Each structure stands twice: as structure tokens, then as C-alpha cells.
Amino acid sequence: MTTERHEEPMLRVVKGTKVYGGARAITDVDFDIGRGEIHGLVGENGAGKSTLCKALAGAITLSSGEILLDEQRQVFATPADALKAGIVMVYQETSLIPTMTVAQNIILGREKYMTRLRGMYIAAQQLLQSMNFHVDPTAMVSTLGAAQKQMVEIARAVHHRARLIIFDEPTATLTPEEKLHFFDLIHRLKAEGVAIIFISHALEEALELTDRVTVLRDGECVHTGPTKDLTREILVRHMVGRDLSQTYYADARKPDIKQTRRKKVLSVQNVIMGKMVRNMSFSVYAGEITGISGLIGSGRTEIAKVVAGALKRNFIYGGMIYLNGKPIRYRIPRQAIADGIVYVTEDRKLNGFFETMRIDENIYVGRLATPEGRSTLLSRREQTRVGTEWVQRMKIRAINSRAKIVELSGGNQQKVVVAKSLVQNPKVVFFDEPTRGVDVGAIQEIHDFIRSLAAQGIAVVVISSYLPEILSLSDRILVARQGRIVEEFSAAEATEEKIMYAAIH
Amino acid sequence: MTLINHCRRLVKPIALTLGAMLCISTLPASAADGGAQLKEIYTKSIEGKTIAFLPMTLGAPLMDTWEYVIRTEAERSNMKYSVKDPAWNSTALAQAFEGAIADKPDVIIVQNPNVQLLVKQIKQAQEAGIYVIQLSMMSNTLSDGYVGGDWTEQAEVTGKDIVKECGTGSGKSGKVVILQGELTSAQNVYMTNALMKEFAKDTAIQVVSSQATNWDATKAYDITTAVLQQHPDVCAIFGPYDIMTIGGAQAVKKAGLTGKVLVYSNGGGYKEGCDAVRAGLIDRYMDWDAWNQGREVMVMAKNLLMAGEKPGSHNVASFSSFFWVTKDNVDQARCTDIPKKS
Amino acid sequence: MADTSFRETLIRLRYKWSFQQFVAELLQKRWMEPVVPFTAAVLVILAFAFLIPGYLSVGNIVSTARQFGEFGFVAIAIAVVIISGGIDLSVGSIFAMANFIALMMFNMYELSAPLSIAVTLGAGALMGAVNGMLIGYIGLGAFLTTLVTMLIFRAILNLLILRYSMEMAISTGDSRFWDWLGGGDLLGVPANILALALVAIVGHIFLSRGRPGWYIAAIGANRKAARHAGIPVERHLFLTYVISGVLTALGGVFYAARLNSPSSDTGVGMEVLALTAVVLGGVNLSGGKGSIGQSLIGTTIVLVLINGLVRFGLVGGATSAFLGFMMLLAVGVDVKWSRNRNKAIEKIYVVPSYFKLGARHDIAPDSGSAYALNNRLRDAEAIGLGKLDGPEDVIFDREGNLYCGTREGFIWRFSGKDLETQEIFARTGGRPLGMAFDRDDNLIICVAGMGVYGVRPDRSVYKLTDETTRTFGKVIDDSRLVLADDLDIAPDGKIYFSEATLRYTAQTWATDALEGRGNGRIIVFDPSTGKTRTLLRDQIFPNGVCVSHDGQSVLFALTWACRIERYWIAGPKAGKLETLIADLPGMPDNINRASDGSYWLALVGLRTPAYDLAMEDPGFRTRMIKRIPNDEWLYPNINNGCVVKFDESGKIIETLGDIGGKSHPSVTSMREERGYLYIGGLSNDRIGRVKLSGVDEQWNGPAAYWGERT
């Protein structure tokens, strides 16, 4: 843990602690960054990376501990204070104003009292294009895709001429080429003396780009050191706290590939939905896990929602979907659920669970919404029964099934969301990013559960942008790009490189 | 909502002018072939003229009675007639008035919601050559004519009666409840003030509640119910508008105090008011005959048209008569009921 | 094209001016958002004008306008609050209170008119501040808070009226200014309309271009994002309600001056009416979106509707019924409309038009035509293989160093005897396309997406121009340079450059081919004055630009039209445009001077019969665009090109090709340098070098054009 630094750090955090309603998000974290340094911040979901950075950016205030900027103690009560001090954060969930244009968003917070619109658009276009971000400055942000929004955020940070820019997973939505431009940008910023905190899941990126890396685990700082001393294996060990041989993905490939006669359950043929899904075709078989990989915006989420009735495919020239050979077209998810097709959402906070309800109530609502579970009156007994059953089956860790769902950790919340769908006795299940924001232990449990579903003869579709997850789970891997399935691999032949290549070329 | 407003200081000059006007208007009739000539003058100055009526609202018995009488009178005289419904909204009324000026009728009959509204607009109308007659309510500006009641006088009469019934020597508690309409409406203010002056003359009279109902029968019901719980020995209840007072009267009936608590109110003598008297809900009902007021205002309009003076040059008035209606004489009272619209 | 049939003329006319494109461009404009409410307003007015005699009389318009003035202030006030993501139900009460206070100050206390107004506005600000404190700083919900303050203000007002109504009934102030406010006009425009117009214009500028307006809209659209952007959310919410209070009070002042009546029912139900007006105008109840113009359109609808219905003489109920019906209808349509607006734009954005190309020349190797293909480019020597990503244009400086721009926005330089030293010379960003050296050896580059940039010999990058004059009467603002393509410099130093298309970008440019319409232009930049001017409009994808050897004219290539045009910039024909070569067998790209006084021309791809046919049938292309995903559309062939040489008269001298497309599938540029021809390609991974025979072995472009260095 040697830090080979000669000058005083530009910014330091001393014993930073943040308590959220009883739970500690970060505990006594010490952190520092110098001028022109690219500092990687890695750790698993929920390790406290975002919390630490939000505190630096003034979005939240630390419960205890100090932030020192040039050895001066600072109190950032609001993001405005941090901005004044030259700290800009590029948020993961993009923080843009949807009703304003790209150019407006870029200069927001640094605009003149009155702005001349034409000049603003031209200047914004120059800025964006000079970074090779191909975004129309006059477009309304609400019409942009995820990647373009991310670019606008990055452009905004650059425009603000910050001393310290915090990037929270900036590359998750970018294509390799856009990443290339982004890395080039980071190096140019570094050359100008801008300090950069780079949060990333992709360890390779962190190793390639950064000068130093800090690893957080469970809200505590477990390692800080120069990048050149690190390898991927060491990083993982720090992050997970276990030896690599015990980590999950190391040996996750299944030895046996099912080659028995397969029953085709779902067949999607030439489905078109607006701009997002263009001519998508694939089939799903009973007892098999089909993985769909692809970048955000490749149409993978949308096709799942179309099949499950949450979105409607084009009315004319929209293609066909067959369930057990019977053509289907659902207006609402209820109809799909009645036919045994469920979709487990990728964003559980936004549309996954009911926060005012308890675990058993959440699961029971799922049960009530099915034809067989329908009843006019509620049944306490039935509620307790399904609650207890699924808490056990999903290994949901709570004091009991009557705990409030908001009191659970991300992984347990996700299990409740899964349980809420599986209680509906589906024949086809779409899991959209089933382990996003879930702690490692829970990932394994959820994966085991998904496998057991397939073993029961249920057709399972797993959508994920995390390749190791897709590789370890799937019997068959489909790759989506620009609204269509461009490649299909069997589990045996798939590799990360092949999938990635198919996803972007 | 304000029904009627009155400026006492205007009474005398207006009454005098009215007399003069009537004389002037009958002058040409003294020629040889009196009948035919008069008819010709009448026809020439009345037929085809336009009457615009702007009440505070339509759909209430009082305004509907006026509207019916004015409309049928106008039709009978071959006059054009138009009516606007501002639905209790004084801003909408002002708007309708300005619209009426643009339409250039010959006479505008308006029910002015308060003394200051329409001050400028009435002047504008007169400058545009339109006669303006105010019905039941006045403004600070003198218009060409006024037809309506004298609220202070009516309240004085009512007050004296209440004092007689409940005051010293009556052997009753002297407790009086006033159900006010809307506190700020001028009519309400004039009546309440005059009443309080009368009550002040007798120390035995005690006003136990004086709450605003905003002309709402339900609210009158709730207030009366609550007050009667606290003061079961109330002697009299006064409400300045019959429709609203019926709510209070229902509460009296519900409390089983019918006959013991005297309910006072007033109105235009339409069916709804009489029914309440007949049902024993209202004991003393001061009837100022809305039907007749409709007639009066049409007579005044015709006179103004026949006289042909420049609008704004004269101010005339006609104060409506009023009389008590009780259970005893309610069957003799007119109790007008306009035909339902098909 | 003399034998153009009558039918063809008709078709040509039919597609010449595209209504669809006009609509698509209109829809893109932000001010087109309230198109539904605006249409509704016009229809309502027309309906009444038709039904009610004298409805459009001056008197009626003025009297309606007077009410419009007062109510307009309230509508703007509530619009500002809704844009901030809140709601203000207390406007009716504040309005009534302001009316009362103004009358009290002016009539009872006999203050001067300006002072009365000042006091009233102060009171309005104070009442707004109460709302603002509770909502902004304490953080209460806007709906409930203003609901409660509405009741409180109204109750206080009633108590005041009760206390002072008698005194106020008899007192009157006197001021000509006051009377003018209430009933006066300027050139026939009522005073309150003048004030409203002033407030609306200032307000609009502040809302759309000013900092407070942006902050308010940002908070309304996404409070968290606004906070992250460093916006003081609390303070601006507070400010919003103060603004609302002041504007409402201003409306109250005019109402007081006009009607002079402190009625207790003043402003009752006004919040509902104002809300209706604003929502009808298209201001989004969920915040962040809306303008003053929209709220005034909504106000017009509501007032005209009420005014018309009252004048119709319908009973009160009918007015309400119509109002309610209109509200539901207009908002229902608006909801559906705004949800599908972007979809609609997308659907109709690409507008194919009729375009007929002349007969194709035979290009078969054995055809004997001037265009007969050969394989002379196939064995071109590769330079920078694998390092370069899309060298669209290549150029040499006086010293014989080779430059090219790549897709990442880099300018590479190859130097040394055999161009073996390869380095990134500069970075412009964007997509560097056409290049030229000016007299002072600065490398001038067309950068797609950015404009025209220069790189000095010391590698510093500078901007020449990024904006041109806006075309008068064009719906969209075409002043930005979207896709500067190629340039050349006239002897007088003026830079002529092409902008290929205004409607597509460096990523989507190929779609422009499906339109077959003149979306591009030729622009000239004069470095001595720094002025940029559009020279020629409506060109069909103007691409390569080259000043002729004599410096008298500019040649430019129209890619989709397969034509070379000549525009005279000097001499007797100055200002004239003529076609030099028509009906090329392929799509022309860059044009460059050759050593022998002729010109090199790159054909980026060759025409195909299917595509030529498709261009004659816009209906076919429209259907194709609507029905199948865009990567299955029929695009022009830009995968196989060649280089041709033509002389000053347009005669083809020579053709160099690569039939299999092995090393140079599409050719976008070429330069002759000291006996070699260097080939660039938009999507290629190398620069090719071919030895030329029978040419001047010492010829160097800049030296030949600008003369020896001075």
C-alpha cells in the first residue's frame, strides 16, 4: 500500500462515513487524488463507490468525516457547492434535463445570464464533434438513446472545465469506438491537469486507464495503490474478499450441453417495433436457458417486453410471435401472464416492486394477478403461505416474510421481484439483467435458481450485458445488435470475444 | 349572492323624476283621434326595439320569474329580446354587459351585483345611446331607471315585528338567530344593519348567532341545527333569502320546534317561497312580488323608449311594494309559478 | 433531356416542392409544439365569427381584449409555476386581493396611481412569497399548499371587505393615468394588452434564453438533475411563486382600474380557468415544458369560448358544458399528439423525390468506351495500411509530405523519402474530409460536423468558420455547418467549399441519396473579411470542389446527380453556373488538378440499373422506407469506384479502376504528386500509390498552384 506521490494531494477524504437510515453505505473511508491523476475506483455493487463520489460531488453529505480540497476543509451541502469548487460528477443514471436541448444541457449551470441560442448551438456542436460524439446539439434530450445521453453528460463535464471530474461507469453504454474517443479525451484532460475519478465495473478498463486504483468492499476501503502493481486477479481478490479460485465465474461453465430433443415453446419471427426492434427473429425452447447479449439500445429489452405484452409491436409489418405454435399478440402484460409468459424487469426500483408493501404482500400481488390465483377476497393464509414458501425457495434473507421490502438489500429485493413473477407459474420467463446491483452471494443464488427453473422444463431467457453472466448461464447465446439478432452461439463455441465482436460489428 | 342593493339618498330625486317622466310621456296622447294616434306612437317607438336582460344568473326562481315576465311582455309587444346568463359571476356579468353594448340594443336591463361594478360600463352604454335600467340592485352611477325594493325599509319592518314577538313583554327568551347570506353583499349588509338597529332598541333581544351561509341551504341547515342544540329556546330566526332560509327551517322542523321558533324570510313570492310558508317552514314571509317587478321594469323601458330622451338625461325609479305572507293568507297570495320550459 | 414527356414533367413538378418535407421541418421546430391548441383557437374564433353577427366587430374585439389582458397575466403566472413542476391554486385569491388593495390604496387612501400599483405588486409578491417559503424552503407539496393559501387569502380578503366595504363604496380616487389603465388605449390597443404584450415578450425571452427561466424549467423537468447541475432549487422555487404572485397582482391592478369594484366574488374559480387555459395551450402539467406563447394561446381559446357562448345567449350550463367538452377534446388530442410527434417526424423525415438520370455509359473493360474499367488500381502500393481509418482526402505539402484525415478526427502525416515516417500531425475532432493548402502553407480542412478548420505548420489547430448566413424564409435554421465536405482555395484566397447535405450528418449521409433532392450547398468563406456566405443552394449532394487551372471557375461534383458543374467566379461569365459533365457512370466525389492541365475525378461508386430505376419512383422508395428496417433499404452502390481524368472541356481522357474492389473498393479522392497518383477512400484502411506514366515527374500541387514560396 505504498503511494508514490511527491506532491500534496489535491483532494482528500478523511474517515468518510455515510449512514442511510441505519445502514452504513461507507465507513471510515480514506481517499485522496492528486492533480492530473486518473484514479480508478472499483468494487462490487453496493460497495459504496457511488456513495463516496456523490459525497464528493455534494449530492449527499457525509454523516461524519472530512473532505479536504487543497488541504482546506470543505462542506458540500449541495452539488452547487462542489461545482463551485470545481468538482463535476457524471452520473450513471444520467442527470440531464429531458425537456431541454443537448446544447442547453451542456451549458446549464455555467450559462450566461442571457444566452444567444444560435451561438450556443454552434458552440455545442463544435464541442461535441471535437470529442467525436455524434449528437445533434438541437435535439431534445428526451429523444436521445442511453449512449448519447452519456456523451452529453461527458461533454457537460468537459465544458465545465472542472478540476476534478468523477465518471460513474461512463463506458457502460458506449461502443468500443466511442470508448476509444472517451479514453483519448481522458488523457487530454489529464494532460491539462484535471484529476479524474473513474468508476468502472470493467476491470480491464480500470487497469488500462488509471494511475492508481482504490478498491472498496462493503463500504470500506480495502486497497489503494498504483495501477502498475495490480493485475485483474489481485483486483478481483480485493473486491470479493475471497480467493480467485473460489470466485464465482472462474469455473462456471457447465460441462454438459443438453442435446436431447427440444420442444420449441416460443418463436419470434421478424418482429418490428418502432426504431428499437427491427426484424428480430429467434426461438426459445423448453428446459433451456437462452441468453441474449447486446449493448444497451440493441433491442434486447424491448423484444422481451414485446413478447410479454408490456410493449406493442408494430400493428402492420410487425412480424409474428408464436407460443407453442399458436400466434399471439398481447395488448397488456396480464394476457401474457395468463398464457404463462412473465418478464422480470431490469430496473427493480423503477418498476419492480411495491415499496409500501411487505415481502409477502408483494409476492401475493403477483399471485393474485394470475387466472388461477384470482379471488375476490384476500386470504391472509394464502398470503402467508406463498410468502413463506418463496422466502424459503429464493433464500430471501429477512427477519421474516413480513418485513418491509425497502429494508432489504438489493439482492434480496431482486429475489422478491423474481419471486413475484415466478409465483405466477410461468412457462416462459424473461430475466432482464437479473443480477444488476446484486451482491455476489445473491448472484450465485439467483443463478442457481434460474438453472433449476430450466431443469424443471421452463423456457428461460436471460438478458444481460455482462458477458460472464451470459456465458455461465446460457445453453444458447443470441447476440442482438441494432434491433435484430445477428448471431447465435452454442454454449460450447461462445467466447467473450466472439460475442463482443458480434455485438458491435 | 347579492340580490338587491339600494342607495337611500337617491330615493327622492328619482321618485320625483319618475312622476315628471310619466307626464311627459303621456303628452302627445291629447290629440284628436287619441286612440289611433297613441297606438301609432306606441307602435313606432316600441316595435322592433331590442331589450337585453342581464340578470346575475338564470336558473333561480327569482331571476327565472323576471326573465319569464320580461320575455313574454317583450314578445307581446313585438320587441326583440335577448338574455345572457353570467351564472353568478360578476366578472362574467361585466363581460356580458360590454358585449351587450357592442350589440347595440335599445334598452339594457341589468341586475347590478354591487354598487361599484359597471360604473363605467353604464356610462359607456348611455353614450352609445342605450337606456340602462337597473333591476333590484343599484350602482354608484345613476342609470336611466331603477326598479326594485327598499331593503332598509323592509328590514325595519321585519325588525319591528321580531321585537314585538320576542322582545320585552312577549314572555319569550328574546334570542334571535340571523342567517346571513354572504357577508360582503351589500343587500345583506343593509338588511343586517337595519335589523341590528331595531334590535338595539330593545335590550331583551339577544342575537345568539349571526353566521354567513353563503346563500347555501345546507349550510344554513347545519348552522341552525348546531345553534338549536345550544339554545333550544331561540325565539326567531331571520334569513334574508327564502331559498337559503328553507335550509334553516328544515333544521327547526327536525328539532321539533316548528311554531315555537319563528322563521322570518323574504322573497319574490314565487311558488317555492309560498310552498315553504304553506308547509309551515317559514312563518313570516315578506313578499315583494317579483312578477310585478318584471311588469314594472317593462313599463319603464317602454316609457323611456316612447319619451325618446337622450339616455342619461333623466333618472327614474320605482320602489316595489311588499306585504307579509303567513300561513293564514298564503292561499290568497298570488304565489306566481312560471310555466316550465318544455 | 429534351424528350421529357408530359407525364414526367408533371411528376417532376409534383415532387419539386415537398409538402411533406415542409411539414417535417415545421414539426421539428419547438414553436410548433402548440400547433394543436393554436389550430383549436383559430377554429373557435372562426366558428364564432361565422355564428354570431358582429362578433369580429372592433368594439367586441376591444372589449374581449380588455379581459384578455387581465386574465393573460394570471395565465402566464400559472404557466411559470407549472413549468417549475408545481401548481398555484391561490392565483384567484391573490388576484382578488390585489384588486382590493389597489382600490383601497387608490380610492380610500388616495395614493397616486403609480404608488398604488407599487403597493399592490408588493402585496402580490408577499403573498407569492408565502407560497414560495412553504413550497420552496419548507418543501411542502404545491397542490396542497396553494390550496390552503387560496382559502386563507380569500378569508382574509372577505374580512377586509367586511371591514372596509362601506368606506370604499363611497370614496373614489381620481387620476387620468388610472383611467387610462382601465379604459384607455394606444393606437386602439387597450392599455392592459400593451402591458401584457410587454410582459409576455420580456417573459418569453427570459424563459427561453435567460438563466432564471432555464433554471425554473430544469427544476420542473427533473429536480434531481437540476440540483446536480448546481441549480439552487429552493431559491428558484421560491422565486417562481413570487413571480406568480406579482404577475397575478398586476392582472388584479388592471382589473381594479377597469371595473373599480371590490366584489367578493372577484377571481373565484379563476385558478381553474387559468389552469384550463394553460393546459389547453399545451403546457405540460408534469412540468419542465411550456412557453408564454402557449399559455396565451390557451387563454385566447378559453376567453373566446366563454365570451362567445355568453354572447350566444346560452344558459350558464351550456357554457360550462362546452368548456368542459373543449377542455377534454383539446387536451386529449394534445396528449396523443405530443406522444406521437417524434414518431411522426421520424416517419416523414426522409422525403424521396423524383429524379431521373440519363443513360448509363458502358463501363465494361472491353467496351471500348472512355469509362472502360481496368485493374490499374488493384496493385496500388499501400501506405499506412491498418493504421488509417478512412482517409477521405489525401494531400501533399510543398515538401512532399502526405497528409490525410481519419475517422477519429486525426490528421496523419507521412514524411521521409518514401513516406516511411508516420505520425499524427494534429487532431481536429469531427470527421476531417476535404483538404487544401493555402498560400501560407496552412492546411485548410473541411471537418464534417464542425466546419472549416486550419492547421498551421506548427500543428496548432484553428477555426476558420462554423456558420454561414441563414436562408431567408427557410423553416429550419440552416446557419450551422453540418456536413462541410470538400474545399478549394481560389487565387484570391477565398475558400470555396461544399456542404453535402443539410438534413443528414457524417454518420447518416448515405440516406440523403434516397431523397434525390437538392439538400446541399456551395459556400464561400473570405479569410480577409472573415465572412461566410452561401453561394449556391439546393444542390444534390455537392461533394468535390476544385478551382480550375486558370482560377476563373470552380468545378464541383454533385454525387447523387452524377454530374460535374462549373461555376464561374471571374471573367465574363462570373456568377454563371453550367453543367460540365452529365450522366457520369458513377457517383463523383473529389476533383483535383492534374499536372497536365486536366483534372482527376474520384467516382465513389458506380451506378446500378436497380438504383437508377428506384430514383425514378419516389413512391417505391417511400414504401421501402416506411416498411422495412433501414439497413435493408436499397442504397446506391458506393462499394466499387474508380478514378477518371477529364480535360477542361469535360472530355474523359482516362479511367483507372479496381474491378474486384480488393484494395480500393470505393475511391473518394486522389492526388497527383511527382509522378504518382495517391488514392484515398472514405472507408478504406490505407492510402494507395500508383505510378503514372507520361506525366511531369516533378509536379507538386501547392507549388504548381501557389507558385514558389515567397
Add this chain to the structure above:
Amino acid sequence: MTEVVAMASVKDGSSTARGPATFALKNVGQETLVVATTVLIFSLCAILVSGFFTLANISTLARSVSVLGILGVGMTVVVIGRGLDLSQVAVLAICAAWSLKLIGLGYGLAAGLAMGLGFAIAVGAFNGFAISIIGIPALFTTLASGTLVYGIGRWLMLDGIITYAPENQPLLLALGQGELLGIPIPLVIFAAVALVGHLVLSRTTAGRFVYAFGDNAEAARLTGVSVRVLTISQYAFSSAVAFLAGLVTAGSVASINTNVFSSSLIFDVLLIVVLGGVSLSGGRGSIASVLAGTALIGTLLNAMILLDVQGDVQNIVKSVVLLGAITLDRKLHPRDEETARQGDL
């Protein structure tokens, strides 16, 4: 370095279990707070206001707020489902008046009531349709439909502002004036409606779905709740309840004044709903909340009438109490800028 790792792994998993026992005012719901305030004010009035603490007055109190309470129950169901029904008062006035008129015209009691109820439910269903299928915001839809219904009623269905109860229909009058075992019938109806509302919300699937929908509409849809049917039903319920409230109003004074449409009654309804702690952002609250809110407002109003406090002062007192309640609530549960939902009004 390995030691650090090992130490950290020991702590693994304990973070979520950690959590201090929270207590005190923070956990006190608004409903409890309101009940406490009501009890306090009630006791104060009983001691200080003569004539307050009598059986007769309590019954008057209950009767006078029962219409408000009935409307409140309907509103609560809609608000829990993340909606708002401002058309209640128009339905109350027009549908009840129309019923009275029809009965008066000789259609018979049952037919008249059925038609009134049918119209009310149609209005509610229309509201639900416009909100869930067309997608117009609830606030605006119900505002407009209220205006529309009032207008159509006044224009085409009714004769005047006031509609009188037909004679010889004692049953109708009994709705407003009668007593059942000494309890005023309006109160009985209020209790019945509240009970039905409570049972529907807490014991039926539909009620659970209303909570689910109000909590997270998209999650409810994805879970398979037919949200459109649900929305339509909840507005229909609210309208039907408003019709019932209209009958009670009409019964108590033997007439109904459609002008009640332009009164602030709807705001009073919102007041009691919110006062009781039903969140306008949906998913939270119960019928008990409405009872608490109604009791507080009822007590305050009754005491003020007895004290002969002027109506406008009553309004101010009422409003300040509400403002105090929501301010206190905000202080106890401060808004977290990082997690607050966008668009909470």
C-alpha cells in the same frame, strides 16, 4: 494485503443487519398525529365550550360532517390509486338533482335512483377511461369532466339551480333527516360507506391492486394487474359515492342546490383526505385516515359554530391547522433530494 482482505471478509454481510432502533416522533404517522390532535381539541371543547359535550351536539357534529366524510371515502380510494377526483361535487349535485327530478316526474323511487346512480357511474367510468386510456392527467380530466357534467346537467337535465325533493317521498327525506336507533341516518350511511371502503381496500384483491397501482403503476402493469379496468372502477366508485352524498344532502334540506358546484366543498374533501395522511403521490393511507381527518375538521367546525366564530375566521383556523399538520409531517420526514419522486404535487 491479504490480512486486510481477510479482515474485511469477516465483516461481510453484516451491513444490512446493522440498524439502530428508531423510535420517537419519526415513526409517528400523520394519522396518529391527527387522532391525537382531534382528541385534544375535542377535550378542550368539551371543557370550554358550553353545549358542546352533549349527546345531541355530538350527533349534530357527526351529521354535519357525514357528507364530507362520504365524499372523503370515495376520494381516498382514488387518491390511494394515485389519482384525484375533482368531479365529485358536480356528480353530487347533478346526479342527485336529476334523480329527484325524475322521481318528481313520476318515474318511481327505485327507477329514479337507479338512473341517477347509473349516470354517476357513467361519469366515473368516463373519467377512468380518459385518464387510463387516453392518458389525460387525472387532475385535468376530472376538472374538465366536472365542468362538463355540471354544464350538461344545468343545460339539458335540470330546470333551475335548485331542485326540490318530490313530495310524498319520506324515504328520500329520511336519508338526510331520519334516525336509525337514535343515530342520524347520514352518519349511518357514512359509516356504511366507510366500512365498505375499508373492506374493499383491505380485504379484496381489487383493493390490494389499488394500493399496488398507486405505489408503482408500471410495476403493477408488469405484474399483470389490468390497470385500465382498475382505474375505471375506482373512479366509478368515487362517483357512485358522490351520488350517495348528494342524496344525503338533498334529504337533509329537501332540495339540492346545484350551485354547490362552485363552492369550496371539493377542497374541504381534499383537506380531510390529506389531513388524515393519505399521500397524494399514491399507495399510502387508509379509510381510517379519512375518519381521523373528518373527525378533526368536524370538531373544529362545530366548536367554532357554537362559539359563533365568523365563517371566514373558521376558514383561516381550518387552513392553518392543515398547514401545521403538513409542515410538521415534512419536518418529521424531510424530503431526500436524491431519492424523492419527480412530480409529487
